[in-house]
Amino acid sequence: MKNKKITLKSTLVAYMYLSPMLIFTLIFNFYPIIKSFALSFYTKYNFYTDQVSAIGLDNFKYIFADPDFKKATINTLIFVVGVVPIAVILAMILALLLYRIKFLASFLKTIYFLPFVTSTVAISLVWQWIYNDQYGLLNSFLGYFNIKPINWLNDPHWAMFALIIMTIWKSLGFNIILFLAGLSNIDKRYDRVAQIDGANTWQRLRFVTIPLLSPMTFLITVNSVISGFKVFDEIYILFGGNPGPGSSALTLVFYLYRAFYTESQYGIAAAAGVVLFLIILAVTLIQFWYSKKHVHYV
């Protein structure tokens, strides 16, 4: 009934239909966000009685002075920069290849998708074994090339690298599926026309397929960046509850977790959360700004 007049009654009816979801969202998403913003300004606070004795900017002052927080921020940035480009490009390449083959395509898609449906805990445990310095698959493989065993998980120089490799591998499945969906949305005629226009395979890819795939690439990149900034479970399991050897894999969310659960510094944890939120917001806004020029919505 598109021609129906909007009345107070009809609005209330609409809200009634919306209310179950709305109430859940307000209680479990919106309220905690507001509360944690507020919490970041509580400098003297009893978590159990919810008594705020003092508010101020001390929590922020503390974390900006904390070398661990600085380290966590840098580590998180290294992690995002290390994971996102490779994860996106590799997923795109694999999707382009999978899209071209007919033989075993759905079998291979299943294989690539498996990491996504498997729990992070199970994956991290398997990778713990792969990375094991004495019995691990990776070191034994590298042994064939006469590369000395690397203590992946206990050497501070390699821990972040090990984490990045595992995260890229884990992200592939979902990203490939998204890229395949994006590819199948591109009209095949463009490829045929480009062929007649004299474009070779590489030129068709560069001038036609990749530009037309850009909305999906953008979506996957934004999604990967956000989940990169929020990395936690992989670290927790891979390094057995520690942020890596010598805090070499300490990230912002791990910092937040440690401040909250281990050190019971709720205000500090909340302040770290706010900083993380602002970083993600800023990076996402930059990406949207960039996308206006380079993403082609058809």
Place this chain on the structure above:
Amino acid sequence: MDVRFEHVSLAYANKQTNILTDINFKIPAGQLTCLLGPSGCGKSTTLNLISGLLEPTKGQIFFGDKDVTRLDALERKVGMVFQSYALYPHMTVLENICFPLRMAKMAKAEMLKRATELAQLVHVDAELTKKPGELSGGQQQRVAIARALAKSPSILLLDEPLSNLDARLRVEMRDEIRRIQKETGVTTIFVTHDQDEAMHIADQIMILNNGTIQQFAAPNTIYAQPQNLFVAKFIGNPVINTIALNDHHRTDFVKLVPKDILAKATTLAIRAESIVPINSVDTLTHPFSGIQLETYQFGPEVTTQIAYHGVPITSNQFNTHTWVNNQHPIPFELHKNGYFLCDSNDNVIWPLKEPLVVTR
């Protein structure tokens, strides 16, 4: 460049039946040729064989004297325009037209000059910086034609280029395509299922059905001398009247048609405009009679239904004032052209005509 098919057949690997069977023709250079037929007749398949997007199972294809049977679309240097335009949506009009030139590594200044010339030719020079999404269907089709012409193709192929346009625009673009073809002189092959479109645009028409050529001739020849009943029925609006001959009909034609031909004839086909009132010019001086059934007027168009020895036929040559009462006896004459007798194989056997010269 002319296009020649010699004994070309096409069958898909997993199917027994041929899509095209032993096709032979020669499309002359520098002209506009229409491939016309109902859907599934093999016209798009023929076009794809010419373009090199499909390879024949049997036979040879020549461009001029060159055997191109095993060459792909790029090597054959064909330009192609699709029904859906298939303009690259992320590129501007100028970039779209330039794309084939860019792939051919043309120098930038020369490329821009050529693209601008082409844009002027197809009248889209005011839209160069727009994206295809901002253009109307007709403009998009113009851009697609400019892009196809960019690399100076040996042959320009148009696959139902007007089907996505509304009726008025279709007429406009039809004339535009003809103008562009005449200005550039490029050998153009145009696929359509619309006989009216083909009649207006083509220098010659190839009518296909069930994977074989029914007739290949100039539009007016096809209209005046259809080879068989299929062609007679397919060309012309309103659709030609077909009458399964009975003894009454045969009696009417005894004085007009030699006996042996009349004996073989099973079907009579008469164009609506060839059924005319008595005393019209250029008629067979022989009166026929029928019963008027209904008269309809659609603007300037008047159609009269007449029962001719029990078979309803339609004429559009009577005006509304001639006969007002239904079920009134109505005498009529036949125009000298526009009536055909067909034998049991649906081949036209009367009027006799020059034996059809199969161009080779």
